[in-house]
């Protein structure tokens with residue numbers, strides 16, 4: 193496995209630095225377009241989504257780049273061994289060397305069931321089992337077959353989590369709102385400040401509220417504190433601890449802590465330590481999204497990402513949309529010192 197070089201030790205980095213000074217600070221895009229009528233064609237790529245046959249145009253012609261910039265950025269990626277690391281990632285190798293783990297969220301959206309393994313063991317069956325559980329559970333909740341402790345259908349989902357166990361699901365459920373069930377209220381509570389939970393509970397009825405305790409480790413202080421607040425609130429109404437089973441589920445890798453909290457392991461949706469927190473919306477952590485938009489849509493969401501994974505894996509760097517997007521971020525943050533980078537639809 194290739195190691196990680198310091199980016200600024202690479203030859204292309206030095207070249208990019210001189211190139212950046214030559215370009216100067218006064219780049220006028222209007223002039224670039226005037227000088228080169230083919231600029232849009234040369235600096236745009238189209239992604240063909242094999243899942244739904246749609247096309248997405250990635251137009252990066254309005255960036256502060258020339259042919260030389262693109263050439264040097266791609267050279268930088270090659271010198272940094274991006275291709276080897278990408279291939280190792282897809283092969284389930286432990287490229288997360290600080291934790292000695294694979295980086296394998298791509299296996300969560302492997303909807304064509306390609307062989308994928310970590311430590312010589314297939315992960316495909318485990319991923320599909322959790323998806324099957326998510327399908328069954330989300331269909332029961334959405335249809336009303338899943339009933340609360342007084343026999344009512346759930347109409348409120350409260351996801352309790354922070355970081356990757358919050359931000360991914362928040363962003364995706366917002367972005368996919370048009371597919372959402374408008375009869376289902378969705379709350380995401382992340383903040384340790386009690387107001388966040390208090391506001392969500394104010395808007396919830398214990399008889400019809402389902403809490404998703406989303407935490408990879410199940411030891412995160414904010415999440416366990418908020419989950420305990422929710423449990424106490426719930427028990428204040430429902431009284432019986434046995435009713436928890438109908439109103440609390442866990443999305444986690446830590447069965448021991450989940451059980452200690454009082455959630456039955458059959459109401460636990462698991463995943464593996466090779467899922468990084470920031471990518472976990474594709475795992476069981478995405479259950480809030482799945483409940484909101486329904487399993488079929490959630491599956492399409494996975495299929496679209498799987499198609500993008502294939503593009504990332506098979507496309508030469510010069511044509512590779514996620515690679516180009518990443519390199520532009522390097523260009524702006526490291527050479528222009530930009531602190532934000534807008535990507536707009």
Ligand SMILES: O=P(O)(O)OC[C@H]1O[C@@H](O)[C@@H](O)[C@@H](O)[C@@H]1O
Pocket residue numbers: 354355356357406407408409410411412415468469470
């Ligand atoms: O999902 P848990 O384990 O509660 O962690 C929540 C978040 O914690 C942060 O410190 C980071 O590690 C994130 O990547 C993670 O998503």
